[in-house]
Amino acid sequence: MSTFIIAIILGIGFGFSLNKAGLTKYHKIANQFRFTDMTILKYMMTAIIVAMTGLYIFRGLGWVTFPTVPATYIVGNLIGGLIFGVGMALAGY
Amino acid sequence: MNRIKAFISQESWSPYLAGILLGIVGLLAVLLANTLLGASGAFESIAGLIGKKIAPSVFSNIYWGVEGGRAMPVIRPEINWSVILLVGIFFGGTLAAISSRTFKFRFNDDTQWKRIFGPQPWKRWVLGFLGAVIVAYGSGIAGGCTSGLAISVVCCLCQPLSYLWRDLWFLASSPF
16 A cells, blocks of 8 residues: 555646656657757656666665566567557657 | 745756656656656557557557466556656646746647647647657557666656647646
């Protein structure tokens, strides 16, 4: 139960930051793919850097063990990613 | 205090700042719940849950698991952590839009979209729906969406229902 409360709170943080970064707007998404607006990349890369640095520090301190991540299977990831991109550019959300 | 209020009620933050917030959220997810952020799996769990009720024979496959089968399902049809996370994302987006006073029901108000495709809302809905179906299919094959596959990032804006959500959701989109 307590993990569900954590999930709600973290979800609120997630949604809040998505909205404030402007990722809920069509033109931000579409213009990223046309390379005329780099908001999404700036946002994603900042998040990755913060999370990655923190995670490795926490692991070094012994506070966390990394959760299992889905194994890479190149063909699936590639084809899936391509289809995903088509859909995302089409929907623009 | 007033400065903090004024800061929160800004319509959009610097993407770097919002990115730091998301990074911290992703970090806390691992620290507190030992889970990675992700959203596409949640949509698939919900779909499986509904599908198993409506058409059990169709949804009894390797993907959602077979009753009494030994193989682990790819997606467990259940209310799990990421489904709850999704609920939180919904409210987080709503909260952010309310905080910047841009909460509004919108059907098609993006000027760029209107310029390219025309002003009719139904076009927006049809294209959004088709795009979302393709996105969901792609994320199913790839085994995740943007968030799950890149440590814990974006996504959620690109899932089947998200397009409906966007309208119900918040849309801090600029008035023009």
